[in-house]
Amino acid sequence: MYEEASNSTMLMLLHTAVYPFIAALIVSVIAGKVLRASSYLGYLGGFLVGLSLIHSGLSFPPAQAIDYYSITTLIGIIGVLLLTTTMTPGRRYGVTFVLSGLSFYLLLNPVLKHSGLSISLSWAVVSAAIVLTHLFMTSKHEATSNDTQTKQILSPLITPIGLMITAGSAAPVVSIGGSLLIGQLLGAFAAAMFAYVIVAFMTRSAQQYSSLPAALLLGGLITQSHVLADIPLSVMLIITAGSFVTPIAIQFSKLANNKHSILIMASQAIASLLISGFCLWLVWPESSLY
Numbered sequence: 635m636y637e638e639a640s641n642s643t644m645l646m647l648l649h650t651a652v653y654p655f656i657a658a659l660i661v662s663v664i665a666g667k668v669l670r671a672s673s674y675l676g677y678l679g680g681f682l683v684g685l686s687l688i689h690s691g692l693s694f695p696p697a698q699a700i701d702y703y704s705i706t707t708l709i710g711i712i713g714v715l716l717l718t719t720t721m722t723p724g725r726r727y728g729v730t731f732v733l734s735g736l737s738f739y740l741l742l743n744p745v746l747k748h749s750g751l752s753i754s755l756s757w758a759v760v761s762a763a764i765v766l767t768h769l770f771m772t773s774k775h776e777a778t779s780n781d782t783q784t785k786q787i788l789s790p791l792i793t794p795i796g797l798m799i800t801a802g803s804a805a806p807v808v809s810i811g812g813s814l815l816i817g818q819l820l821g822a823f824a825a826a827m828f829a830y831v832i833v834a835f836m837t838r839s840a841q842q843y844s845s846l847p848a849a850l851l852l853g854g855l856i857t858q859s860h861v862l863a864d865i866p867l868s869v870m871l872i873i874t875a876g877s878f879v880t881p882i883a884i885q886f887s888k889l890a891n892n893k894h895s896i897l898i899m900a901s902q903a904i905a906s907l908l909i910s911g912f913c914l915w916l917v918w919p920e921s922s923l924y
Contacts (some may be wrong), residue, residue: 637736646818649687649818650684652823653687654685654825655825658676659680660674662677662830670766673834674841674844677826677827677829677847681823685700685819695742695864699862706737706850709734710850717846718843731766732852738761738853741759742758742858751808765850771882771885778873788832790834791834791835792895792899794834796881796899798824798827798831801824807869811863812860812864813859813862813918816855823855853874856874856877859873870907872913879906880902894919
């Protein structure tokens with residue numbers, strides 16, 4: 635009995651952390667070498683590997699809400715390509731907003747459609763606006779950091795690191811309070827992001843707007859934790875607010891150097907740890923977990 639439980643735990647660890655990490659590491663290196671500055675494809679590849687292992691019923695074309703993360707990754711890639719075109723900023727952000735809204739609509743509508751089209755659209759619009767706000771608050775810093783990244787190698791990575799910390803701290807909250815499946819996906823996302831950060835740090839291949847697909851994936855997981863897994867709305871909003879520690883800290887930091895980057899990352903880690911502990915207290919079941 636204990637041996638079976640141990641094997642099950644080990645398999646869960648492999649699917650949630652180890653395999654997504656290894657896959658993201660490999661894809662990041664290959665994409666960074668072949669496509670130049672596109673190593674962000676690594677964390678998308680790592681997440682998809684984790685998704686296919688954790689969600690055994692994954693299908694394409696999508697049949698369930700969880701299946702639509704494969705579409706979200708494609709939308710994220712298209713968004714990055716659009717944001718790096720010569721279109722005017724207004725058009726770029728406008729099209730990105732529409733794409734983000736589409737992503738959230740696809741992820742949430744399979745459940746919300748029973749409540750009516752207006753509810754699905756409202757969730758999609760509000761969620762897309764939050765993602766776009768996060769992107770807008772960090773994009774200028776990423777552009778400045780990329781101009782000086784030969785010396786300030788940490789600065790271009792504080793946004794993906796912030797998202798990674800947010801996902802990692804939210805994983806136990808969602809796993810215990812709502813859905814083990816979504817909690818595992820948050821863990822797989824964090825592991826894939828960690829691998830991407832390592833490769834981008836070593837090769838200095840961070841690309842502006844490369845955090846957009848990550849924000850869409852993390853936003854989808856957080857919103858689904860409430861819509862699909864019945865995590866309290868208050869907990870979902872607290873976790874969402876915690877993801878803005880890094881963007882807000884960036885606004886107050888005028889310098890893009892390694893010292894300031896470390897302080898911002900430490901602030902995100904401390905805030906996420908406190909938020910995770912508080913949210914665990916809110917969702918902890920009254921009866922024993924065992």
